[in-house]
Amino acid sequence: MPLHTGDHASPRTAAPHPGDTPPAPAPAISTRGLVKSYRGPDGTTTHAVRGLDLDVRQGETFAFLGPNGAGKSTTIAMLCALTRPTSGHATVAGADVLTEPDRVRRRVGLLFQHSALDPDLTAEQNLRVHARLYGLGRAEARRRTAEVLDLADLTDRRRSPVRTLSGGMRRRLELARQLLHSPGVLFLDEPTTGLDPHARARVREHLRDLRDRHGSTLFVTTHYLDEAEHCDRLAIIDGGRLVAQGTPHEVKAAIGDDRVVLRTSDDEAARRVVGTLTPPDRSLTVDADGLWLRVPDGSAWIPRLCAALGAHGIAVHAASATPPTLDDVFFHHTGRSMAPDGGGR
Template sequence: MTGNRAHPFEPEAERPPHPAPAVLARGLTKTYGERRAVDGIDLTIGPGEIFGFLGPNGAGKSTTIAMLCALTPPTAGRARVAGADVVRQPQQVRRQIGLLLQDTALDADMSLARNLYLHARLHQLPRPLARARTTEVLELADLADRRHHKVRTLSGGMRRRLEIARALLHQPRVLFLDEPTTGLDPHARARIWHHLTQLRDRTGTTLYVTTHYLEEAEHCDRAAVIDHGRIVAVGTPADLKAQIGEDRIRLHTDNDTAAVAALRDLGLRPARTGDGLTLRVADSARTVPLVVAALADRQLALRALAVTPPTLDEVFFHHTGRSTDTDPGTEPLESK
């Protein structure tokens, strides 16, 4: 029956009435001269999904957003966002998306409500609807009690929540957030993610979030890791970590040199670290009792032991051979 299946890039009216992907890209590519910023990526993101796009600065995250938001045309490949083709229907794409950039565009000397109302009018919302939506999104951002305060009085986290609220004024089907927590302290970052999760649950909006903080993928339904313009891994956070398939055991004894010999007798391969030894094992629950028993047999005192599961930074290192701390350069969100 595959011959009757509609092509994903057929016009909306010709496709079957099942829910279409919120974002669909095939072979999406962007080159600037000799440099290939995005190199043939494929993406399928479902309606209402929180999708993380992870990687270091310069990996291609912002360039991908620019193409998906119809801000710059792809060099090759195709993409549909909220059912509209980014090349053939750019205005329709822009009407159905919200976009939060890294740099603020708020007027610091205006009140929160005035900032939002003017932005709603720029989206051509009628005055009564603009006022109503301003009130609604301020409540959604938990900022209703500050509606008459000037923006400059807000903390960094509050400003980001206000910017998210502004991006929701026209009720977009897909909200793109480019590094929404950059520059925020850990508490503010956690609150932003709590806010984003509640936002998706209450509105059903698809959230596409780029970040170089790999631990933030824990808040996503699925995530893709991008490096040098190519997607190197995609899946749920649990699936991504399962690709590593090993726990890490850190331990320290009163004689780590003797402990190395004892652990090697168990068939383990300990590595020396600055504060003891590290083991990578498939099943820490089975291995830890064997390690403790082996050290006791050698009369070695165990001073510290900790077990940690794989991290998403380790997933990135596994696929790329480098850490996200590496900064190959900045990546502006615009055509060059």
């Protein structure tokens, strides 16, 4: 199934001379200084996105990670030319969101956070209606509908009313609908919200297959840390500002230190003892997890700390050292956790 049509083709360039290094392909998405602000009725200004600089490579799966209200959906709306930036510049699939909004919309697909399927129509009917809205002729609409139903592994349910499909099936059907017009870039706004763990895993598998088979560029917004772990690269946004970006390994390695957690017979007393052994710039925290701190090579620190606490008559019930997580990265840059329970760090 071809992913790109003639409208998506890159501009023709001169043939390179022998021995020349081929130029790097243009980013699928590129933004510089992208801003979106809203003025309230009282004259105050709210900044939803603040100076976003971002490059997403062609054919990669890119996660846009942040809590609710961070600016993720507003960013997608600007990149899909559904709302105009207040300032800044952005290109998507080779088209400018300000000067070529119609070209942008033809070249992208957008999976909304909430379902836009008609529950009383069959899976096949939903797709054909969408295909006609995108200007596909009857024969082309039938052909593309059959192709994307097969890609979504829903051919055997093509005549089933949408209301009879499971949540995971509906999400795969919505993905199939966004592929009908062969978009160059597919935006997915919280694609697995509300799904059970099995359905979430199935949708992630479907997205990986879509990228691997067709070279699609996937831009995924999520607040699920495990989903971001499976992406090629990610960016973390908070309060409309980009606070970190890179591969999952890179952004975690930038923190460097392991998290050591000790459960003792007296965590407050243990904090005073540990404070005499660690550098003064290391914060020590006591919370529901116990006493924790960040140190390089945490496993090597544990025997030393346990020996010191034992010498002061403080029993250590449990000790662990874990490398940084994406939640640790978020906490490092924002001072709070993205964990679902909002627990302490």
